[in-house]
Structure formats: C-alpha cells, structure tokens
Amino acid sequence: MTVLDARALNRATLARQHLLERTDTSVRDAVAHLCGLQAQQPQEPFVGLWSRLHAFQPEELDDALTGRTVVRTHLMRRTIHLVTADDALAWRARHDAMLRQRVLATYRRELAGIDLDEVAAAGRAVMSDHQPRTMAELVQPLQGPWPGPPRRVLGELLVAALIPMAQLPPRGLWHKTAGVRNLPLATWLGRDIDPLPADGSDQVGQRLVRRYLAAHGPAATADLRAWCGLAGLPSAVKAVREQLVTFRDARGRELLDLPDAPRPHPDTPAPVRFLPAFDNAILGYHDRNRLIDDAHLGLSVAGHRAVLVDGRVAATWTVRDQHLHITPLRPLVASEREAVHAEAQDLAAFLDQGMDHAPITVAGADN
Structure with missing residues (x-):
C-alpha cells in the first residue's frame, strides 16, 4: 500500500482546501465544497x-x-x-x-x-x-x-x-x-429539515464521508470523526469503501480517499496563506500534523490565527493598533519574510481598517 508522508498529505490538503491555488468558484459553492466554515x-x-x-x-x-x-x-x-x-x-x-x-x-x-x-x-x-x-x-x-x-x-x-x-x-x-x-x-x-431515511439506511452518512474526503482527504476514519463529531459512521464508511482508494501515512494509519481527488506532488510550491481562527484546514483532523507541528498544536484550539509558509503553520497574526502584526514561530529566511509581507499587505488592504503596513514582530520587535 502506498505511503503518503506528511508533505504529500500537506499538499493534498492545501489543494482540497483551495489554499494551493485560489479558485474562481462562488461563495456558495466554496462553502459547499469545504463542508462549511467554522x-x-x-x-x-x-x-x-x-x-x-x-x-x-x-x-x-x-x-x-x-x-x-x-x-x-x-x-x-x-x-x-x-x-x-x-x-x-x-x-x-x-x-x-x-x-x-x-x-x-x-x-x-x-x-x-x-x-x-x-x-x-x-x-x-x-x-x-x-x-x-x-x-x-x-x-x-x-x-x-x-x-x-x-x-x-x-x-x-x-x-x-x-x-x-x-x-x-x-x-x-x-x-x-x-x-x-x-x-x-x-x-x-422555508423548508423542513430532511428526515432520516425511514428504512434505517445511512445515506446522509455516506454522503458526508464522500464530501469530507473531497475537502480534507486523504484521511483516516479518526480524522472524519474529529471533524464532524459523529461516532456512528463505521457503517457509512463500510458502505462506500469499495468506491474509495486507500493509503498509509508515516504512522501506519490507513487513509481513505476518493479515486480522482487531487494529490499534488510533494514538491509542488505552496504560497503564503493567512488563515482565520479555528480554520478547518487545521481543525478538520484528529492528526493535525499535516499542517502544524506538534509543538504548536495548542495554537489551533486557542483561537490563534495562522500563517502558512511552504504549507505549514510558521507564524501567527493579529490586528492591533490598526496594524497587522505577524509573530513567526520559527526563523524566516529573507525570501519567506518577503512573501509573508507581500501577502500581509494584500490582507491589510482587504481588511480595510486603515492599516498602512504589516510589520513582522519577533518578541515585540519588527523584523
């Protein structure tokens, strides 16, 4: 069985989450594809x-x-x-x-x-x-x-x-x-909530499995449970398993995926991206290591906004005193700082809060 290392899973996640390349889809279709936004x-x-x-x-x-x-x-x-x-x-x-x-x-x-x-x-x-x-x-x-x-x-x-x-x-x-x-x-x-099928079949669960994998796969069943909070999905997974392909991650876990879903080459360049608090690109998994290092996992549940550099959480960001402040979690080389600053300037313009620059701060000092 093919083993997908952390970098391969990272690039697959970025592609599914529209973080490798921005998309031209509508807001409604983007929310649908992502299975919602926290x-x-x-x-x-x-x-x-x-x-x-x-x-x-x-x-x-x-x-x-x-x-x-x-x-x-x-x-x-x-x-x-x-x-x-x-x-x-x-x-x-x-x-x-x-x-x-x-x-x-x-x-x-x-x-x-x-x-x-x-x-x-x-x-x-x-x-x-x-x-x-x-x-x-x-x-x-x-x-x-x-x-x-x-x-x-x-x-x-x-x-x-x-x-x-x-x-x-x-x-x-x-x-x-x-x-x-x-x-x-x-x-x-203006419409009633859809009832569960009277025959007891878990058609909704089966669709949830496929939709989750389209937005988050390849993923383990533990990742699926961590995303939706539903424990009773084994029968749904079993029902759709023949429609899926399987891999292993570096820890030996079985990963499920849709056959034709994008799995970019691990060396595919990943642009800087700014994520909001509690973004599902991070929280949508039990094993969040594909985007964030173990040492920083606490940031993902504490409401810190993340900056992705080469596809991984390398900094946090916040708006303070009308400036966009970025705090690296590791040293950034010159080219990374330039890319972060360029994306930060665009974000500052989007936020439209009178921010005239986006300093990168380390221990309270601009870098």
Whole structure:
C-alpha cells in the first residue's frame, strides 16, 4: 500500500482546501465544497474565503447570508458553522443525537431529571409565532416550568441541540457587531429539515464521508470523526469503501480517499496563506500534523490565527493598533519574510481598517 508522508498529505490538503491555488468558484459553492466554515467568531470566515477565492469581496458572503443560501447554525462538533442552506437541512437530523449528547455531557448535573422532549416542545411553542428571539427571550417563558437549570444552560440546550436554529443577520455580516437572534432553520429557510431515511439506511452518512474526503482527504476514519463529531459512521464508511482508494501515512494509519481527488506532488510550491481562527484546514483532523507541528498544536484550539509558509503553520497574526502584526514561530529566511509581507499587505488592504503596513514582530520587535 502506498505511503503518503506528511508533505504529500500537506499538499493534498492545501489543494482540497483551495489554499494551493485560489479558485474562481462562488461563495456558495466554496462553502459547499469545504463542508462549511467554522464561524463561532463571526468575522473569521471572511478571511478564510479571502485566502481561498480570487478577488473575494465581503459583500458576496453578506449576500449569501441575507439571501439565505448560506446559514449560521450549530452543527459539526456542536460549534457554529457557516454551511449552505441545502447542507444545513440535509445534515441536521443526522447530527441531532450528537448535539444532544454533547450538551448533556457538558451540563449533566444542571440538566439531571429534565425531560428533553418536553423542553423541546415548549421551546417550539414559544417560537411558533415565527419571530426571531435572543436566547434570553426564548428561555424566559420556560423558566417557570423549569426553574432549576441556569438560564444560559437551558438556552444552550434549546438553541444548540433541541431546536435546529439559524443565527440571523446582521450577525456574521462584514464589519457588523450584532447579538445572536435565533429562528428555527425550517422557518428561516422555508423548508423542513430532511428526515432520516425511514428504512434505517445511512445515506446522509455516506454522503458526508464522500464530501469530507473531497475537502480534507486523504484521511483516516479518526480524522472524519474529529471533524464532524459523529461516532456512528463505521457503517457509512463500510458502505462506500469499495468506491474509495486507500493509503498509509508515516504512522501506519490507513487513509481513505476518493479515486480522482487531487494529490499534488510533494514538491509542488505552496504560497503564503493567512488563515482565520479555528480554520478547518487545521481543525478538520484528529492528526493535525499535516499542517502544524506538534509543538504548536495548542495554537489551533486557542483561537490563534495562522500563517502558512511552504504549507505549514510558521507564524501567527493579529490586528492591533490598526496594524497587522505577524509573530513567526520559527526563523524566516529573507525570501519567506518577503512573501509573508507581500501577502500581509494584500490582507491589510482587504481588511480595510486603515492599516498602512504589516510589520513582522519577533518578541515585540519588527523584523
């Protein structure tokens, strides 16, 4: 069986994630291909799309959100994602059990003895007038029947697990600061959530496997679980296995992939790219070593924005005092610094916050 080393996996990931070459596809199609963008920090997806799409303009994502072709919702791993309307409706029922389990695992003591179906029915009754509500507005009528759980816990149970919700614009629009207003997905999108097949087949899971591999492969089943949070996918993997090809990584893990998916030569040049916080190019795996060194894995879950140099996380970046500050994680040679600075200048212009230069900082000093 062919062994793919870390560099081969790196280049495959960059190609699937549109980070090796920017693409001309639409925002809606890019979000669909990527299987969504992690979006708990509302402004971050704009940088993720800027790094992936030619001539991306923020109003393109704004239009997709206000036009309801892309939606903000709790989905993979119980985190907020931007996904297409079609994917939100097709995938949500398949994620229901996981979403409930994760909320219960987090708040087991606070929710002890609570009948979840009764809470869900009461929440749906509150939302039956089709009016957007904040979490507090949704929870307030329920605190009489359920006075025990803290308001925040009861609210998270409702909006993250029991009732499939959309977070409505202006939340998530470019340079907008807005609180969360919730509306049931079916109400916002004008279509009911797709039910799971009555025959018990896992067609949704099978499509998830193929879609994940198209955007993240080659990957192990552990990577797939880490991305979506779903544990019950072995049957889906088994059902599609004959349609896939297999490899090994340097650690001996079996990797699955689509036969015709791009796997560029390991020596393919990789341009500098700026990633937003919690980008799925890094978080979409159990083994994240294909993009980030073990010594820096903590950065990927701590909200640090990453700079890819030769395809790997080599620096972090932030905006401070109207300047784009870059902190290398290793020494950068002159050509790398020049490439980072050039991409940073373009990013600064995109962010449009009056930034006149993009210094590379090391221990507080410009380099």
